[in-house]
Amino acid sequence: MTTRPVRIGVQLKPQHADYAQIRDAVRRAEDLGVDIAFNWDHFFPLSGGRDGKHFECWTMLGAWAEQTSTIQIGALVTCNSYRNPDLLADMARTVDHISDGRLILGIGSGWFEHDYTEYGYEFGTAGSRLDALGEALPRIEARLDNLNPAPMRKIPVLIGGGGEKKTLRFVAKHADIWHTFADGDELTHKIGVLKGHCEAVGRDFDEIEVSVNLSGDPGATETPEGHGEEQRALGATLFTLGVGGPDFNFDALSRWVAWRDQVNAG
Structure with a gap:
């Protein structure tokens, strides 16, 4: 079992809520x-009706950087x-400074076709989008190295996805955090593939x-003491729970935070 401390994240889904409710949620987190x-970085809700309320990702991160003082953001x-x-690198550096060095640069190749078509981006194929990500990552690193002023720290890069030929190779070369939806035997297998790329x-x-994704209210098979310990035994140490608006109920999140504190206390 890894000795890395357990961390808990929350994904505040920026949909079906007024911004005041999102602002309150990040404060409560x-x-x-x-x-x-x-x-997340989308232009439309991913659930509950495509025409629902929704807000843009990086503008929001700049606001969170000013509003908060201890929590990391991304x-x-x-x-x-x-x-x-190169623009994304500059945006990340700027938000990193606004937050006094609390930004995590999470990035992936993209998948939600409705975003692309409505906003005029070429959707391409899964392969072409992954190739574009592979080309972008060195450019982001180079731009971060040449900005004045430099970032507050080496900004941690999180890469999401589980493709074994390309994505996990990018993780091995560029990422500080790997985020996956894999679980159980699949997680074990993909960690093995990632070790090979490393x-x-x-x-x-x-x-x-x-980093692993959690969803909904932990029930009988997804409790911190059960499911969390299983994933931790496989090597996961960052657990992120998705919480939706407009109410952003943190009852389940509170249990995961309490579990983290218990585990890290040893």
Whole structure:
């Protein structure tokens, strides 16, 4: 079992809520002691009706950077297709400064076709979007290295996805955090694949934090003491619960935070 401390994230889904409710939710998440507050990078709701209320990702992160003082913030995840890589690096550096060094740069290749078509981006294929991500990551790193002023710290990069030939190779080369929806035997298999990519590029796998997604209210099979311990035994240490508006109920999140504190206290 890994000795890396357990961390708890919350993904505040920026849909079906007024911004005042989202603002209140991120404040409450920080007060609760959550480690990371994520939003997502879409232009329309992903559930509950496509025409519902929705807000843009990076504008929101800039506001969160000013509003909060301790919680880390980021997108789970930024869609690489929507912004020039050099611009995205500059945006990330700026939000990192606004937040005094609390930004996580989450990024993925993109998948939600409705976003692309409505906003005029070329959807392409899964392969072409992954190739574009592979080309963007070195450009982002190079731009971050040349900005004045530099970022407050080396901004942690989170890459989301589980593709074994391309995505996990990108994780091995570029990521500090790997976010996955995999579980059980699938998670074990993909960690093995990632270790192979790390060995191929000369990277220490232990430098990469394994992040897993949680959903809904932990029930009989998804409790911190049960499901959380199972995933932790497989190597996961960052657990992110998605919470939707407009109410942003944190009852389940509170239980995960309490479990984190118990585990980390040893």
